[in-house]
Amino acid sequence: MDLSPDRTQREQGQSAQAQAYAYLLAEIRSGRLEGGTHVVADRIASTLGISRMPVREAIRQLSSEGFMTIRSNRGAVVTALGTEEIGELYEMRAVLEGFAMRLVTTHIDRQGLDEADIALTRLDRARENVDWFITAHDQFHDAFLDYCPRPRLVAEIRRIRRATEPYLRMTLKVSSTAGQNTTDEHRELLSAIRSGNPSIAETAMREHVLRTDVEELVFRGA
Template identity: 40%
Template sequence: MSLASTSSAATAQDEAYRAILQDIRSARYQPGDRLIPEKIARELAMSRMPVREAFQRLANEGLVLIRPNRGCVVSGLTIAEIYELFEIRSVLEGLAVRLAMPRFDGAALAELDDHVVRMHRAGAAGGADWLSKHQEFHAYICGLSGRPKLIAQIAALHIAVEPYMRVWLHHVAHPAQATERQDEVVEAIKTGDAEHAEAVMRDHILRTAPRLAAFLRSRNQAAGVPSGLPASTHI
């Protein structure tokens, strides 16, 4: 295979990966859904090979399961697993903000304030874009840690719970109020106390888990889903 052909194949795989990932994050593909490579390939106007390669990449990230005779299925999370992801996130993002503290100069703090303003605007507008602005806020803080592997792990945790967060925000949560809790993180960072900022970030993340879990339990109970099944069965 020539260098040009290899590059083209890689580009097609990346395109397929990004498209499928976005559809999982937006809940177009929900946990338990089977992904049909032929259908996705037609939608993306490409062959099945880069789609199948994208499936493998998504499987490596835990977002889909590739099963014999069942093909590729979108992964689901139990409520216990969602709790665990938030616990892991709290530790990793606490570490990230502690590492980022020396980089929070005047310009970085001004940018952080801008992120909060964008969240407030999104919340006031109805919240459709609030989660994206919320993720950008957290990504900005984590990015200042200067630890690429840590940043990648945190981003993967955000993606794993994003479909659940979107449904929760649509039905129950109030983004305008949620933004006020980001203000607490900003104020902690502005103290310059790294240990305090880490503790506030950890607490900020952990407080989300029980509220999201309560919503998912109520949805499951209304749908008659046993508690041991993935929380997303009827998302």
């Protein structure tokens, strides 16, 4: 085993970068870091008790994934998306996740379907709590994606879902009707996947994702 000082320093640096990345991504997804917010590496480093370099590397990683934008005159800012950009992301997700469900129908087993059913129950109970709702919603979709045999496809679907999460969260917080019919929609989706018919599952997922009214999303900070 290599226990050299150089390796130890590399591992510590990677660990600090992972910590900074996880922290910043969580702040962006939750909406606490809104679109357009200037992110100062020194402040994040001080908050986490780490050096600036891992934070800067985490910012570069988030920039490559589209969550942050590095500008020569302003430094790093949280990426702010507009209606057209969000709409495009939902269109992309509809196509990608629809195709994923086509593959899932031939791979998912009873355990996966049962996990989706449990998440559906949680989703119905969580409509009054945004954090619980988002968690249950992600668990429902992940119950299927865990059975998709295309890891890069799954990674991109989840990246898009994370990118739109802040706007969905804000909408759920201020709207009394957002998510009202979501349990019925997800139950129909589960039924389509239970059918075992790839075409039905793909169409159901596409229609489900595109059912989101992007015009009603709240673009605070955009």
